[in-house]
Amino acid sequence: MEQTAAVERSDLIKTLQKEQETEGYISDEAIERIATEFDVPPVEVEGVVSFYTQFKRIPPGKYHIMVCDGTACHIIGAPLILTWLADALGIRDGETDENGLFSMESVACLGCCSLAPVISINGKVYGKLDRKKLLKTIREYKKAEDSNGRSNQTQSKSTAENTGAAE
Amino acid sequence: MVTRIKVGTASCGIAAGAGEVLQLLRKTAEQHGTLSDVPIVEVGCIGHCYAEPLVEVETDSGRYFYEKVEPKQDQLRRILNLEEQGRFRPNEARAQKERTSIMALAGRIEPTSLEEYRGHGGYEALAAAHEMAPEKLVEEVKESRLRGRGGGGFPTGLKWRFLAGKESDNKVLICNADEGDPGAFMDRTLMESLPHLVLEGMLIGAKATGARRLFIYCRAEYPRAVKNLNTAIEQIRAAELNVIDGHAVDIRVKEGAGAFVCGEETGLIHSLEGRRGTPRYRPPYPTDYGFHGAPTAINNVETFANIPQIVRYGASAFTKTGTENSTGTKLFALAGDLQYSGLVEVPMGLSIGEVVFDIGGAERGGVKAVQIGGPSGGCIPAEHFDTPIDYDSLSSLGAIMGSGGLIVIGTNRCMVETARYFLEFTTRESCGKCTFCRVGTKRMLETLERITGGEGSAADIERLGDLGTKIKQGSLCGLGQTAPNPVLSTLRYFNDEYQSHVEEGFCPALECKALVDIFIDPDQCNGCKLCIKACPVNCISEDFVVDNAVCTRCNSCIEVCRQNAISRVAKGGAVRVAS
Ligand SMILES: Cc1cc2nc3c(=O)[nH]c(=O)nc-3n(C[C@H](O)[C@H](O)[C@H](O)COP(=O)(O)O)c2cc1C
Ligand code: FES
Numbered sequence: 001m002e003q004t005a006a007v008e009r010s011d012l013i014k015t016l017q018k019e020q021e022t023e024g025y026i027s028d029e030a031i032e033r034i035a036t037e038f039d040v041p042p043v044e045v046e047g048v049v050s051f052y053t054q055f056k057r058i059p060p061g062k063y064h065i066m067v068c069d070g071t072a073c074h075i076i077g078a079p080l081i082l083t084w085l086a087d088a089l090g091i092r093d094g095e096t097d098e099n100g101l102f103s104m105e106s107v108a109c110l111g112c113c114s115l116a117p118v119i120s121i122n123g124k125v126y127g128k129l130d131r132k133k134l135l136k137t138i139r140e141y142k143k144a145e146d147s148n149g150r151s152n153q154t155q156s157k158s159t160a161e162n163t164g165a166a167e
Numbered sequence: 168m169v170t171r172i173k174v175g176t177a178s179c180g181i182a183a184g185a186g187e188v189l190q191l192l193r194k195t196a197e198q199h200g201t202l203s204d205v206p207i208v209e210v211g212c213i214g215h216c217y218a219e220p221l222v223e224v225e226t227d228s229g230r231y232f233y234e235k236v237e238p239k240q241d242q243l244r245r246i247l248n249l250e251e252q253g254r255f256r257p258n259e260a261r262a263q264k265e266r267t268s269i270m271a272l273a274g275r276i277e278p279t280s281l282e283e284y285r286g287h288g289g290y291e292a293l294a295a296a297h298e299m300a301p302e303k304l305v306e307e308v309k310e311s312r313l314r315g316r317g318g319g320g321f322p323t324g325l326k327w328r329f330l331a332g333k334e335s336d337n338k339v340l341i342c343n344a345d346e347g348d349p350g351a352f353m354d355r356t357l358m359e360s361l362p363h364l365v366l367e368g369m370l371i372g373a374k375a376t377g378a379r380r381l382f383i384y385c386r387a388e389y390p391r392a393v394k395n396l397n398t399a400i401e402q403i404r405a406a407e408l409n410v411i412d413g414h415a416v417d418i419r420v421k422e423g424a425g426a427f428v429c430g431e432e433t434g435l436i437h438s439l440e441g442r443r444g445t446p447r448y449r450p451p452y453p454t455d456y457g458f459h460g461a462p463t464a465i466n467n468v469e470t471f472a473n474i475p476q477i478v479r480y481g482a483s484a485f486t487k488t489g490t491e492n493s494t495g496t497k498l499f500a501l502a503g504d505l506q507y508s509g510l511v512e513v514p515m516g517l518s519i520g521e522v523v524f525d526i527g528g529a530e531r532g533g534v535k536a537v538q539i540g541g542p543s544g545g546c547i548p549a550e551h552f553d554t555p556i557d558y559d560s561l562s563s564l565g566a567i568m569g570s571g572g573l574i575v576i577g578t579n580r581c582m583v584e585t586a587r588y589f590l591e592f593t594t595r596e597s598c599g600k601c602t603f604c605r606v607g608t609k610r611m612l613e614t615l616e617r618i619t620g621g622e623g624s625a626a627d628i629e630r631l632g633d634l635g636t637k638i639k640q641g642s643l644c645g646l647g648q649t650a651p652n653p654v655l656s657t658l659r660y661f662n663d664e665y666q667s668h669v670e671e672g673f674c675p676a677l678e679c680k681a682l683v684d685i686f687i688d689p690d691q692c693n694g695c696k697l698c699i700k701a702c703p704v705n706c707i708s709e710d711f712v713v714d715n716a717v718c719t720r721c722n723s724c725i726e727v728c729r730q731n732a733i734s735r736v737a738k739g740g741a742v743r744v745a746s
Contacts, residue, residue: 012441013424017387051443051598052424054387071350071538071574072502074588083721087703108349108427108592111388112182113502114216114509125182131726 007038012048016055025056053107061096061103063141065089065121070109072116077129081117082106084131088138101145169205169247171225172196175274177212177359178352178391179509183219187238192222195243202247211360213274214267216509218255221274222246258507260525266488266496266514269472273360278395281402284363290408292475296371297411299478304375305331308474310482312494317343317430317467318543318569319645320493320558323474326464329454330376333462340378341458341465342369343435344385344392347427348541349592351572353498354468356510358385358392361472362399366418368471370403371478374411376464381418384435387425396420427542427596431644432465434598445598446644467570469498489515493557497571503538504577505529513556520552522573529575536576536660540569542589542596543649545656546582565656567649581676582661583668587615589653597646604647607638611654621681621738623669632658677735680720684738685713687724691732698724698733 007015015037019030026049035042049055067085069078082104086092089102096103110118115127119134126137174180174189189209196202215221218234224246233246234255267273276283284290296304309324330338342365346354358365369381385393400418403409409416421439428434429444436458438444457463473495477485486494493515499522502508506528513522523529523537536546545566547554554560558568576585594608611634617623635651635658642648658665667673674682687698692711699707701724706717713724725733 008441010421010439010441013438014422017422017424047443048441051445052426054425069349071348071541071572071588072508075503075574075576075580075585080722083719084723087721087723107388108347109352110182111178111352111355112216113350113352113500114179114219115182116502116508118182127182131723 009038009040012038012040012045013052016045016049020055025059027057058096059100061101062145063102063121065102065104065119066110067093067104067106068108068110068112068116068118068120069106070113070116072109072113073118076116078106078117080131081119081129081134084134085119085138088135102141168227169202169224169249170227172205172207172247173210173223173225173274174207175212175219175221175223176209177274177356178389179212179216179356180219180221181391183216183235184238185220188220188222188236188243191238191240192243192247195240196247199244199247208277210276211274211278212356212510214270214356214510214512215255215257215507217507218257218509221255224249258526258528261507261511264513264517264521264525265511267512268476268488268496269357269361269364269469270498270510270512272364273356276361278360278362279398279402281363281399281406284361288479289363289475290367292479293367293370293374293408296374296478299374301331301375301377304371304478307482308375308477311473311477311485312482312492313470313473313477313485314493314558315467316469316473316497316570318540318567320568323466323470326454326466327372327376329452330378330462330464333377333454335377335462336379337461338376338378339380339382339458339461339463340369340372340376341435341439341463342381342383342468342471343430343432343465344383344389344468345423345427345430345435346386346389346468346570347430347596348543348570348572350502350538350541350574351500351570353500353510353571355386355389355392357468357472357498358383358389359395362392362395363403364472364475365468366396366399366403368474369418370409370411370416371474372464372466372471373416378464379414379416380458380461381416382439382458383418383420384429384439385420385422387422393420393422426598427592428598428644428646431646434644435465436463443598445600446646448643469571490555490557492559493568497556497568499571499573501527501573501575503575504534504580505575515557516555518553518555519547522556523552523575527575533577534575535578535580536582538574538576538585538653539572540567540652541572542593543567543645543652544569544572545652546576546585546660547656548660565652565659567652579676579678581619581674581678582657582664583615583619583674584676584678586654586657587612587619590615590650593646593650597650601641601643601647603638603641604643604650607634607641608647608650610634611638611651615654618665618668619674619679619681621668621672621679623665625666625669628658628662628665628669673737677737682738683720683735684715685718685720685724686734686736687711687713688732688734691730693730693732695729697727697729701727 035045118127176185220236222233222236224231232255313323314320429438431446434444434446453463536548590612594612597604599605635655706714
């Protein structure tokens with residue numbers, strides 16, 4: 001890496017995208033750090049972050065659900081999908097649940113309008129949804145998480161025992 | 168004998184499960200013995216998105232298509248054995264009416280195989296362009312009467328002449344791949360399926376205008392497009408195809424970060440510079456003062472994709488397709504209430520009805536309108552479906568050509584709600600710089616919400632028209648100048664629906680929550696209690712009466728009822744029906 005090369009202002013968005021890719025969101029600390037790096041006031045970085053919908057200021061859940069509210073999906077039933085998800089997860093558009101497991105966000109066109117209505121969970125697309133299919137999908141994630149959680153717990157317990165570390 | 172197998176893995180294919188199909192197909196072929204050496208490759212999208220995942224088997228005696236392929240070994244084995252079942256036949260009407268020129272190779276070749284693209288005549292237009300004087304190239308594009316496909320319809324040749332006329336060795340040419348219309352995917356499909364076609368168009372543009380820096384500003388939500396473009400750019404660099412007049416032009420993909428307004432030229436430039444993508448007043452136009460002050464021209468993805476054929480076959484061949492003022496073909500992303508959603512390329516001048524019914528397979532009599540042009544466009548009612556699709560006809564109806572999103576709206580949808588949806592979108596996406604757009608769209612949205620909420624008045628309808636006209640006149644950029652279109656066009660063609668909302672408190676489509684009740688028909692109900700269990704707010708009593716004051720109209724009960732006993736009725740209708 002060349003130390004002397006000044007960062008180019010036009011790379012600011014790219015840098016923020018990289019930050020979000022690794023951290024999942026843009027923290028206060030990241031704003032300060034990137035501002036220093038680009039030699040601009042933090043408020044300017046904050047301004048760019050708040051302008052673009054891609055940038056998130058709160059950490060997303062382990063499973064990030066994007067609900068397509070593009071034109072095709074909206075017409076075919078996205079508003080109901082959002083309601084059903086809100087009921088099933090106890091969170092609203094733009095929120096992350098208490099356990100940091102699920103987060104939900106409505107977005108414009110996921111680009112698979114022929115499968116409307118569509119959601120994506122961590123990038124995997126689920127299309128032609130009705131209430132039954134939607135709730136089944138969510139149940140499967142929850143179930144996988146439950147069994148996962150249990151095995152994780154036993155695992156960490158046995159690690160603790162092995163190393164003799166106390167909780 | 169099977170020579171090659173192709174799996175469509177553009178975004179539409181992947182969403183439908185093409186990834187799993189590809190994986191299993193590779194495994195199945197390996198186990199098959201005689202097929203283990205047959206290449207199984209990924210291709211783009213042929214436009215028939217409704218039939219994804221699509222698999223094409225090339226043999227020495229012909230090609231076979233299979234639609235809706237599932238990742239199941241026995242099914243895949245049958246495909247590999249070329250058994251008839253599952254053979255895909257596109258609808259005849261579509262085959263007759265569509266005209267694939269820019270999409271000709273989409274889904275047929277490997278997107279990131281420079282060799283295959285060249286094998287089909289790729290980069291021959293660029294080679295021809297090298298032999299031509301820049302003025303001649305610009306002239307050819309002007310004579311083709313190609314108009315920008317990004318929405319505005321500005322003559323491309325004229326824009327290029329402006330840029331070519333600037334004295335500067337720092338000129339910039341930008342491909343607008345922001346595709347912000349939330350129901351459009353033409354540009355994504357082109358970039359995913361034929362990145363080299365777009366790049367060839369841009370390189371010809373560089374030769375014609377003297378631009379030395381090329382950018383593709385791509386929506387961040389399009390990772391596959393970005394990946395394919397970047398691979399293709401590496402390939403042309405390695406093959407030195409980017410050398411123009413002895414000078415290697417710089418080509419880069421820059422990702423947007425989610426903002427509709429960044430599709431606007433000056434907003435886009437600000438975003439490229441790493442700032443908030445707020446548009447500014449024009450003039451100065453980008454050709455005078457663009458990216459970091461350098462002379463800049465911006466064209467849409469599809470516009471660039473049209474360039475190679477113009478150079479290769481000449482402007483006169485190009486103008487044979489389409490109408491006098493709208494030459495060539497246009498890509499449309501069809502979605503909504505129709506059978507065959509996907510991407511289609513048609514000659515300009517085809518009627519809306521031909522696209523909706525013949526190509527899209529929508530049910531005659533089941534369609535109320537089409538929405539063309541997304542948040543900047545308008546709704547065209549079914550009685551105008553014989554209108555030809557060209558820039559001027561669509562404008563005269565209060566819609567716009569737009570970039571090519573075409574949503575079919577069935578008779579069971581509410582037009583006021585549709586207008587509200589688009590206004591909500593533009594209100595959210597307004598950058599906030601000018602008052603007409605920032606405050607005006609907000610006031611319009613509030614008015615629409617009053618109407619869909621059952622609290623609107625006749626004065627509200629009047630106010631919408633008035634405010635809409637003022638926002639169009641007073642806004643700084645194209646976002647505000649076009650934002651009222653979905654409302655104004657529905658006011659014009661579906662005024663009765665607005666009237667019925669405010670005068671009778673009745674939503675004819677039974678879509679607006681505040682104007683409907685949920686009613687359980689005791690004659691149909693068999694007492695299974697599924698609805699009671701499904702209701703998230705416990706508003707259904709043990710004797711199956713819905714407390715509509717508590718009900719959120721989430722439709723959960725309607726969805727679970729196996730007797731079709733539950734329905735939405737006009738507010739107060741339950742009482743009417745019950746008595
Ligand atoms: C709010 C707004 C959004 C726009 N979005 C896009 C877009 O997503 N893609 C596009 O090509 N043009 C878009 N445009 C039009 C561009 O500003 C510009 O006119 C176009 O890219 C020029 O290319 P063309 O002449 O090849 O059509 C948008 C305009 C406005 C006002
Ligand atoms: S509108 Fe939902 S995928 Fe396009």
